[in-house]
Amino acid sequence: MTGRQTRSTIGMLAPATGLIAIFVLVPMVLTIGLSFTQWSTQTGFETASFVGLANFADLLGPTSIGRDFRAAFGNTAIYTALSVALILPLSVMLGLLVHQTFASGGILLRTVLFSSYMVPMIAVALVWSKLYSPTEGPINQMLGWVGVPPQTWLSSPRTALVSIVILNVWQQVGYFTVLAVAGLTQIPRSLYEAALVDGASAWMQFWRITLPLLRNTLLFSAVIAVINAVQVFEPVALITQGGPVNSTNVMTYHIRRVGIERAQGGLGSAMAVTLMLSLIVVIVLLFTLLRDRGEQR
Amino acid sequence: MKACKGWHLATIGALMATSVGTQAAEISFLTHWGPDTVALLDAAIDKYEAANAGDTITVRAVPFGDLLTTLRTSGGGAGGATIAGIYDAWLPDLVRDSLVSAAPEAVASDTTANWPTGVVSAASVGGSLYGIPNEIDVYALNYNKRLFEEAGIAEAPKTWDEFLAAAEKLTDASKGQQGFGLINSWAAGVLHPFASLLVSNGGDLIVDGKPVLDSQAAKETFELYEKLVTSGFSDPAMATADANTTGPFLDNFVSGKTGMIIMANWWESALKAGMGDAFADIATAPIPVGPSGDTARSISYSWMTVVNAQAAPEEQEAAWKFLSWLNGPDSGENGASAMGDILMSMGILPSRTSDVAAFGDRLSSDPFLLGYTETLSDAKPFPVVLGGQEFSESLQQTLEALQFGQVTAADAQANAQADATEILERNAK
Structure with a gap:
């Protein structure tokens, strides 16, 4: 590459990379730097005082700071694991239903499923908080018709987080179904025809053809689902405010509470950095796990 | 003038x-x-x-x-x-x-x-x-006169003993009815009723910048909460609030499934909006006095x-x-x-x-405001200290843990005092 080409390349890349540097990298580096300081978010950066690893020590310590952080971290991990574990199989199952050609209505089903993804979260939160109402909510009334006793849903620390997961799955599954359908359309029909000639059952076709060839789609879906789940904020802020007994207090909501409401910027930054590092580890593990399996095949 | x-x-x-x-x-x-x-x-x-x-x-x-x-x-x-x-x-x-x-x-x-x-x-x-x-804002006991009449209770309770007796009579699990409505998932809604019962029992939250939740008055208040829950007089699952300070705790009182609740005067408009003509069933009275208290008080x-x-x-x-x-x-x-x-x-x-x-x-x-104005002169201001928001949220969590039976009254008291001490000391630095 000549010097002129190099300059031209840099010139063309500079606007995009410059914007990324300003709006992504600088805040990230700033957050990492602030995580080693004691700083009120209401004052200038010049007031931040270096405290070394004290904020991270507090996150691991026995005080309410550490206890609340670890509870929020655990809630986020459970929320993420449950969301991904439910969304991925459901999206594949619903994707197969949408993609099949034996019965009509696939397009209608896809439209209905995707429509839930387009509804603003404020409306979803408003409706679901009423649906979940323990005494007057329609869900408990319908359960009553089939003899199931009323459930506590958002009103108990045992069930509140799972209730938020169900709400999340309901809203997100349409989007992931569309991704699954896109993956299914990439699988050559000739493979299924050959399998039929060999006498493979539908079950065998699913396990030997569909699922392996959906691997890249599933990897992408898993990564997006994990990132979406870790960033959950709106339903908690709008419905439960982290309660009851901190059972739905997730990381983003807790960071907002500490970093903004209490103005403890250094501590909030340390929490954000810990969350970011954990997310990186999970994403790398996902890639490693699914890629290794692909190579073994 | x-x-x-x-x-x-x-x-x-x-x-x-x-x-x-x-x-x-x-x-x-x-x-x-x-x-x-x-x-x-x-x-x-x-x-x-x-x-x-x-x-x-x-x-x-x-x-x-x-x-x-x-x-x-x-x-x-x-x-x-x-x-x-x-x-x-x-x-x-x-x-x-x-x-x-x-x-x-x-x-x-x-x-x-x-x-x-x-x-x-x-x-x-x-x-x-x-x-x-x-x-x-001060707090008062809000009660449903119709439910009181049905339960054969003549007047609003003035002491904790009378309060517990009324809560027992008002509780009817077969109707999904609770005697006293707690609140959770909303810091002020959790904390202020507790604080009002505490001051009406002669106690305080903070004195001279230091928490005093290890007092006898606080011990009795934590135990009152525990008794309400373990006896079934209060159902924490009926107590959830949402970000707009409404939710099941309000719905249950409005629909006559909660006999009594301790709430601030500002929610009169929310009650009127929710209850319509049935608002006439609601009356207010000063916070019942605890065994260590001398007169009805509220937090303000x-x-x-x-x-x-x-x-x-x-x-x-x-x-x-x-x-x-x-x-x-x-x-x-x-x-x-x-x-x-x-x-x-x-x-x-x-x-x-x-x-x-x-x-x-x-x-x-105004009969609704009367229960509030009666206690205004004896009200104790909520402590205004650095870290007050964090203190409130921490005590809220402890009280919610007590509501849901995750800790005993004794543990709740010890945890609340230890956390409050650490929070106030850290914020005062």
């Missing part, structure tokens, strides 16, 4: 004298009030703008749950709201972070002369006044309007001038302030002395 009016005219005059030569300003008012109340504020603003050509005031309303966050995120810059209505417990942290400006001398003098000393003290830090107080807290310290000088000046008018005796009807009119529309007690006098007849004749 004439003396008050004289003070007020002098204040407006002093502010106007300093504003000679300054330009008209555009200012904004951040509040958590609902649409109906904002409409009343807008009407007052229209009246003010008509008499003060050039000054324009816009109202920004956010849900209560977002108020502090909005203040924290946008209040620190010049683009933040010029005026904000805040809860007194937030003031020390906002002053420490230089988010709010000290009131000009004329405003401070007028406020000191026309508000009760305790309320002025809650709006001050380090001897300087930072806000003009408006509402004062106040709200105030503050001015953004980062706003331009002319905006700050215009803001104080408007607030002096809004809270002064010339802006409302019959010697009341426009703020007093707005507060009374929500069933909220005003704190300005002349407003209390102007609304005297209504305050003494």
